[in-house]
Amino acid sequence: MPKKIAIMGAMPEEIAPLLDKLDNVTTSVYACNTYYEGTYRGKEIVVAYSKIGKVFATLTATMLIEKFGCDLLLFSGVAGAISDELAIGDLIIADGLCQHDLDITAFGHPHGYVPEGEVCIPTDVTLRNIAKEVANEKGLKLKEGIIATGDQFVANSERKEWIGETFKAHALEMEGASVAVVCSSMGVPFFIMRAISDSADMDAGFDFDAFLESSAKTSADFVISMVEKI
Ligand SMILES: Nc1ncnc2c(CN3C[C@H](CSc4cnccn4)[C@@H](O)C3)c[nH]c12
Numbered sequence: 001m002p003k004k005i006a007i008m009g010a011m012p013e014e015i016a017p018l019l020d021k022l023d024n025v026t027t028s029v030y031a032c033n034t035y036y037e038g039t040y041r042g043k044e045i046v047v048a049y050s051k052i053g054k055v056f057a058t059l060t061a062t063m064l065i066e067k068f069g070c071d072l073l074l075f076s077g078v079a080g081a082i083s084d085e086l087a088i089g090d091l092i093i094a095d096g097l098c099q100h101d102l103d104i105t106a107f108g109h110p111h112g113y114v115p116e117g118e119v120c121i122p123t124d125v126t127l128r129n130i131a132k133e134v135a136n137e138k139g140l141k142l143k144e145g146i147i148a149t150g151d152q153f154v155a156n157s158e159r160k161e162w163i164g165e166t167f168k169a170h171a172l173e174m175e176g177a178s179v180a181v182v183c184s185s186m187g188v189p190f191f192i193m194r195a196i197s198d199s200a201d202m203d204a205g206f207d208f209d210a211f212l213e214s215s216a217k218t219s220a221d222f223v224i225s226m227v228e229k230i
Pocket residue numbers: 010011051052053077078079080152153154155172173174175197198199200201204208
């Protein structure tokens with residue numbers, strides 16, 4: 001049965017590059033979110049941005065699946081770099097995602113863990129392999145690694161280093177692990193791609209403002225080029 005593909009971002013800027021690529025677009029508002037339904041190269045697509053943070057991302061990912069019937073979810077957006085190998089504009093795909101601000105260590109649990117949960121949620125291998133195929137065809141560099149999610153814009157090297165060491169994470173953002181929890185709980189294959197907008201250090205705010213638009217486009221252009229292979 002043909003797939004209905006969700007493409008999600010957190011900010012308007014992260015989905016803007018996608019909207020003018022869709023044909024036959026209809027929009028609907030549900031639970032304080034706007035959903036853009038359309039087609040791309042004959043495939044059914046639903047695009048939405050959640051608004052910032054884990055709670056909003058959880059709501060939108062759930063709606064894309066439960067309300068709009070999407071059976072596969074691609075996330076496109078920007079991220080702060082933890083790894084020195086990641087420069088602004090570089091692409092990273094998540095092989096796993098964790099929540100760096102989830103903390104019940106007072107009960108002896110590791111950071112990012114709650115009972116019946118898991119610290120690092122793996123993403124779909126098939127979708128990662130499609131991304132690698134596209135990257136090879138386009139001659140693009142693609143980093144694969146753990147992405148850490150938390151409800152804070154990180155602009156502090158100490159916090160960034162702690163997240164990197166604690167979770168072996170290569171990049172950080174504020175929504176991916178929520179999408180991972182929703183999709184893995186509902187058995188929906190998912191893929192998280194981010195382009196680096198900053199280095200989550202004292203310059204993060206300035207760099208983010210300067211590179212949000214270009215990095216968001218880098219990620220969105222890559223993600224839409226995966227659709228043909230899905
Ligand atoms: N250093 C970083 N730390 C945490 N997350 C990120 C991201 C990824 N996105 C961008 C945006 C920042 S908050 C926001 C709030 N107001 C305006 C714009 N962005 C949020 O959706 C997470 C890029 N760099 C990050």
